[in-house]
Amino acid sequence: MKIACGQLCSLSSLKDNSRIVIKLIKQSILSKVEVLFLPEATDYILKDAKELITLASKTQQDFLTPIQKELKLLNERNKSQLKLAIGIHEPTSLEKVRNIQIWINEAGLIEQKYAKIHLFDINIPNGPNLKELDSVEPGNSILSPFAVRNWNIGFAICYDIRFIEMTLKLRNLGANLITFPSAFTTKTGEAHWLELGRARAIDSQCYIVMAAQCGEHQNGSDKKRVSYGQSIIIDPWGEVIARGAKYSDPRSVDDQGDYYQLVTAEISHELVEQVRSNLPVFSHRRPDVY
Template sequence: MVLVAAGQLCASNVLKDNAVAAINLIAKASALKCKVLFLPEASDYIARNAQQSKEIVKSVADSPFIQAIQGKLKELNTSGESLSVSVGIHEPSETSDRVKNTLIWLNEAGEIVHRYQKIHLFDVDIKNGPILKESQSVEPGNEVLKPFASAIGTVGLGICYDLRFPELALRLRSEGAQVLTYPSAWTMKTGPHFQLLAQSTAIFTQSYVVMPAQKGKHKLEDGTVSNRESFGHTCIIDPAGTILAQCSDIDDTEEICVADIDLDKLELLRILEQNATNKSSLSKTEKPPSKITQLLFGSKGLEYRYNVDVCERFPTGDQFKFIKQTLSMNPQCKKAFKDAFPTLGSANDHVIDLQSADSTTLKQYESKTLDELAKENVFQPPLVVDWDHKLIASDEPDLLKILNNYHKNEEGI
């Protein structure tokens, strides 16, 4: 039996007060012999507004919240207890005046050994509800953290709104994740969506999903209550989509729910599901990845059933490199890619400046015509989408048609 705990709390904008709540949950999880405690997104603070968030953010070295957690874990470790903590915090950015929304993993000795920065930011304007513009104060991440080994299995990290984008879960699953977590501070109106999405994610990835969440109306330093309220419903979900444990939502007191992570059952379920899927596959045709796919994803590219190659929403290092390399292609391709991918990113500032990039990797294609590129299978994927999931082409002829249309447009190439 390997026990995990998911913590629920209601953070204020005072880091020291939130540290007390986090320490209480750590003590509860340790007393129950849990191996990992998952804490919510932004457990260190929920600011009064975007400007205050920029003012009160602390580096992990200077944060009283992190210092308190590290001290408690060291104390437990010295006494023979073994507990790791996953916790969502804010960190200052090195490149902008915004903060970073990150999820850090602290080992039993209190050391920060893994860090993920939230990719998908939550910008919403709800009628008669809250107006949240996370991108005003938060800098988006652009890297998926590879799943890592832990006492409860291989863990994959995401944060809150990342849950709405299944590509992340699929990628983490394809890289070996057995347990996924999406710490959150859901709004009251969107909260129910995320619990359903969490159960769906558990099912389609055949993974455990741990959902620590903030709950309640968030207090301010002067004792008043802000107009922001979080949904709660912290829970732990098994690979069949069953909620194994869930925190009570009677009040805003910090608490945990606990469940057993049974990796033997998980692997059995995955084997059964894989066999059933193989028997009902529409196609078993094998084909090598296209040159475009290889450039986008390298040797570790995702393999999609039914021979579908999909450009993921979030940019990876290989994708950044590839987009820059397209500038050395012939003019038709350069113009087509620039128009087909106008922003090359989500609305969360994942934008590539095509004009400033330069590379010689694809020099071999500079003099090629579109027909020659097609014959060499440069454009082979049957499905191409942009960063906002807008369909660009459903097959190679469609893509070539788009490229030719750009070639013939009135602006010229």
């Protein structure tokens, strides 16, 4: 199966971000991609908590609905079956938002939803200061992997990647592909992005798909936020089989001034079975001891 990460730099405009996603959908269909994975917070990225909550109430109308309609139309017109995994925000009753990942089928319908469990709530000296708990309500459950052809897809988001217990749980529930849509900071990205992705692939013997935000998010304020980028697809042996640009790399824009990048890879169910057969670590585990 051919899959892709769509890399972009989401702004504060829902409609602009939706337009860029539609460009990635069109490019994916031309490239015969079956599943397009998009980053965390594809609908918008802001640092102002109040505006974050206000915009979440408009995500469906101004961001998602145009994408759903265009996906259905383009699939029908091109006789394609493209599906999307995409990170967005949704409002809650507690005057906060949820950071969620949804699955949209080829007909443009939402079939699955997962709310981020582990929230990035840190202040590193000379590093990132992001308090996700100020505006985000955490999820409280893991979404069981769901079937797409002979693939069982597990959903996690960004900071979830640091919690190996979640990855192992998804594998035990049957996952053979796990996706971590992300908006990593540059400091933590330089230190840990690739290492965490390869580790989770080796730990779980799954394909790991990490669609990433990339670049400086212009949000109309003096509070600058820069995302690390480098969307990657990693096979169950831990090999990086596709890679996008980092925030510090040269990145081109189209004639409308939009930055986006499609990173594609062919994934093999046979490789998953081979790795698990040759190195059957899950049958060697000792839960009676630890």
